[in-house]
Amino acid sequence: xxxxxxxxxxxxxxxxxxxxxxxxHRFNLAVKLWISEQxxxxxxxxxxxxLMSKASNLKAAAKLRELTYEAHGRSLxxxxxxxxxxxxxxxxxxxxxxxxxxxRACSALEDYHLRSAQYSLLExxxxxxxxxxxxxxxxxxxxxxxxxxxxxxxxxxxxDDEYSCMEMYLKPTAKxxxxxxxxxxxxxxxxxxxxTASEAEACRKLKKPVQEVEDDDTSGTDEDDLLSPLERVxxxxxxxxxxxxxGDVRKANSSYIDVGKLVCATSNCCERLFSExxxxxxxxxxxxxxxxxxxxxxxKKNLDFWNVSTVATAMKMNPVDEDADDEDDEEDDATTxxxx
Numbered sequence: 001x002x003x004x005x006x007x008x009x010x011x012x013x014x015x016x017x018x019x020x021x022x023x024x025h026r027f028n029l030a031v032k033l034w035i036s037e038q039x040x041x042x043x044x045x046x047x048x049x050x051l052m053s054k055a056s057n058l059k060a061a062a063k064l065r066e067l068t069y070e071a072h073g074r075s076l077x078x079x080x081x082x083x084x085x086x087x088x089x090x091x092x093x094x095x096x097x098x099x100x101x102x103x104r105a106c107s108a109l110e111d112y113h114l115r116s117a118q119y120s121l122l123e124x125x126x127x128x129x130x131x132x133x134x135x136x137x138x139x140x141x142x143x144x145x146x147x148x149x150x151x152x153x154x155x156x157x158x159x160d161d162e163y164s165c166m167e168m169y170l171k172p173t174a175k176x177x178x179x180x181x182x183x184x185x186x187x188x189x190x191x192x193x194x195x196t197a198s199e200a201e202a203c204r205k206l207k208k209p210v211q212e213v214e215d216d217d218t219s220g221t222d223e224d225d226l227l228s229p230l231e232r233v234x235x236x237x238x239x240x241x242x243x244x245x246x247g248d249v250r251k252a253n254s255s256y257i258d259v260g261k262l263v264c265a266t267s268n269c270c271e272r273l274f275s276e277x278x279x280x281x282x283x284x285x286x287x288x289x290x291x292x293x294x295x296x297x298x299x300k301k302n303l304d305f306w307n308v309s310t311v312a313t314a315m316k317m318n319p320v321d322e323d324a325d326d327e328d329d330e331e332d333d334a335t336t337x338x339x340x
Contacts, residue, residue, distance in 0.1 A: 018182035
C-alpha cells in the first residue's frame with residue numbers, strides 16, 4: 001500500500017496487485033479541499049501564514065519571546081504552515097490565537113495583522129471544525145488501522161452536508177481510489193456482507209486454500225443520527241478499540257482470510273520508519289555501509305527486545321569460542337614459523 005501517485009498506480013496495474021491508497025493522505029487532501037471551498041478562509045490562512053513568517057524574523061522573534069514570556073510565563077515562538085500536512089495549519093492557527101495580543105504589540109508587524117472578520121473566521125474553524133479533523137487524523141494514525149474503520153470514519157464525516165465537498169477524496173468510488181472494488185470488497189468481508197461479482201473477483205487472492213466454517217457475529221449498533229460528526233467519529237473509534245482488546249475480529253465469510261491484519265489502510269508506519277532512518281543517516285555518518293545502517297535501524301526499531309546487558313552478553317565470548325581462537329593462533333604460528 002502507498003499513496004495513489006501515478007507511478008504506484010502503474011506498478012499496481014502491471015503486477016496485477018490491487019493498490020490500497022493511504023487513507024491519511026486522502027484525508028489530508030480532503031481537508032485542504034474543504035478549506036479552499038470555505039469563503040474567505042484560505043485568504044485568512046494566507047494572511048496568518050504571512051504574519052507568522054514575518055514574526056519569525058530575527059528582531060520580531062526576539063521581541064515576541066519577551067512579550068510571550070511576560071504574558072504566558074514561557075517564550076512562545078511563531079509557528080509556520082507547511083505544505084505537506086494540514087495539521088501544521090491547525091498548529092499555526094492555534095498558536096496565532098494564543099499569542100495574538102503579543103503579535104499586535106510588535107510594532108514591526110503592524111502591516112501584517114489580520115482583520116477582525118478574518119480573526120473571527122479562524123477562531124470559528126478552530127472551535128468547530130478543526131477538532132473533528134484532528135480527531136479523524138489521530139484515529140487514522142493509530143497502529144493497525146483497517147479499511148473498515150477508515151470507511152466508517154469517512155462515512156461519519158460525509159454524513160454532515162457541510163463536508164459534502166470532501167466526497168471528492170473520501171467516498172468509496174472517488175477518482176483517487178485506485179482499486180475501488182478491492183477496497184469495498186475488503187470492507188464487506190470485515191463487516192460480514194455479500195460481495196458483488198466485481199468485488200469478489202478483485203478479492204480472489206484473499207480466499208483461503210481450504211474453507212473453514214467459523215462463527216461470525218455481524219450484529220451492530222445503529223448510530224444515533226442526532227450525534228455530531230465528531231461524536232460519531234469518537235464512537236466508531238471506541239467500538240474499534242473494544243474489538244481489538246477483546247480479540248473479536250469479525251470475518252464476513254469463512255472462505256476469506258483475516259483481511260483486517262493483512263490489508264493496511266495507511267502508510268503511516270512506513271513514513272515513521274523513513275523519519276527514524278533520517279536520524280540514523282545523519283551527515284556525519286555518510287560513510288556508513290548499508291549493512292551497518294540496516295543493523296542500526298533494526299536495533300532502533302526493536303528497542304523493546306534488547307538493552308545494555310543484552311549487548312554486553314552478546315559481546316562476551318564463551319569458553320568454546322576462546323578455545324577455537326587459541327587453536328587458530330597455534331595453527332597460524334606453525335604455518336608462519338613464528339612463536340610468541
